[in-house]
Amino acid sequence: MGRRKQNKNTTDxxxxxxxxxxxxxxxxxxxxxxxxxxxVNSLDFVIEKCLESLDNKxxxxxxxxxxxxxxxxxxxxxxxxNRCITLLDxxxxxxxxxxxxxxxxxxxxxxxxxxxxxxxxxxxxxxxMEHSLPHLERxxxxxxxxxxxxxxxxxxxxxxxGANNWDETEESMKVMWEIIHSKSSSKVKKPSPAVLxxxxxxxxxxxxxxGGCRIDLDSWVEPISxxxxxxxxxxxxxxxxxGKQ
Numbered sequence: 473m474g475r476r477k478q479n480k481n482t483t484d485x486x487x488x489x490x491x492x493x494x495x496x497x498x499x500x501x502x503x504x505x506x507x508x509x510x511x512v513n514s515l516d517f518v519i520e521k522c523l524e525s526l527d528n529k530x531x532x533x534x535x536x537x538x539x540x541x542x543x544x545x546x547x548x549x550x551x552x553x554n555r556c557i558t559l560l561d562x563x564x565x566x567x568x569x570x571x572x573x574x575x576x577x578x579x580x581x582x583x584x585x586x587x588x589x590x591x592x593x594x595x596x597x598x599x600x601m602e603h604s605l606p607h608l609e610r611x612x613x614x615x616x617x618x619x620x621x622x623x624x625x626x627x628x629x630x631x632x633x634g635a636n637n638w639d640e641t642e643e644s645m646k647v648m649w650e651i652i653h654s655k656s657s658s659k660v661k662k663p664s665p666a667v668l669x670x671x672x673x674x675x676x677x678x679x680x681x682x683g684g685c686r687i688d689l690d691s692w693v694e695p696i697s698x699x700x701x702x703x704x705x706x707x708x709x710x711x712x713x714x715g716k717q
Contacts, residue, residue: 515546523555526562532572536563536579543586552587556596557603559587564607567623574619577611581622585629593633601634609647613659620663621670624648628674632681641678648675653698665707672702672713 519542525535539559542548552559566572566580584604588597604626611623631644651671654662663671702714 515542515548516551518542519548519551523558523562526565529572532566533576533579536566536576536583540579540583540586543583543590547590549590549592552591552596556587556591557599560584560600560603563587564604567607567611569610569614574616577615577619578622581608581611581619581626585626588630588633597630597634598636599634601630601640604630605644612647612651617664617667620651620667624651624667624670624674628677631678635681638682641681645675645678648678649695652702653695665705665710668702668705669707669709669713672699672710673716676713676716 518538522535522539522542525531528535563580563583566576567584572580584600588600591597591600608623608627612620612627615623627644627647631641635641635644648671650660651663651667652675654660699714702710705711705714
């Protein structure tokens with residue numbers, strides 16, 4: 473009777489197999505590290521190219537979108553160490569009247585707010601606020617509704633992050649109040665419901681930074697009274713914003 477051939481299942485690896493797996497694992501780690509390094513380098517390259525493109529009017533909107541994606545998807549604080557004001561100046565160019573389209577101004581306003589959030593509280597965000605404020609005020613006067621809403625949101629964010637004291641916060645709130653309680657003598661035209669709702673919400677955000685010791689009840693009678701009238705506004709968004717006070 474013939475001898476039956478038996479297949480041998482081996483669970484142990486000899487030294488050459490172990491060395492091979494170790495070598496493969498090390499190689500994969502090196503590849504992963506190289507890939508991650510390549511991604512960082514690629515991101516720096518993309519940002520630098522975007523900065524160059526911001527000087528080109530025809531490419532500015534695309535560059536702004538790519539920069540927003542980069543800052544929303546990555547922590548780029550180290551990158552801003554020596555580039556913060558350079559970026560800010562480019563963003564402001566897009567907001568200035570006649571320099572960019574309304575869509576571009578909206579993107580730039582959002583980018584300025586994101587820039588302030590990225591650097592956080594401190595001297596850099598304060599510089600962003602001081603440098604941006606006069607340009608944002610002008611855009612509120614001259615921009616269309618979409619631009620006004622974006623600029624109002626931006627002003628609220630950079631003031632919330634960058635203001636050093638109540639006086640600075642109050643300056644931004646006054647800009648917003650001119651929109652909320654627009655008068656015939658005001659340089660700001662009567663706002664649309666969407667712009668009014670944005671201004672009330674932004675004003676309310678900054679209101680939360682007031683400490684109890686700063687409250688002068690007499691000075692708040694008129695604002696509170698006027699906000700109460702907005703609770704009966706025909707537009708639901710305005711009523712909701714006013715109701716959050």
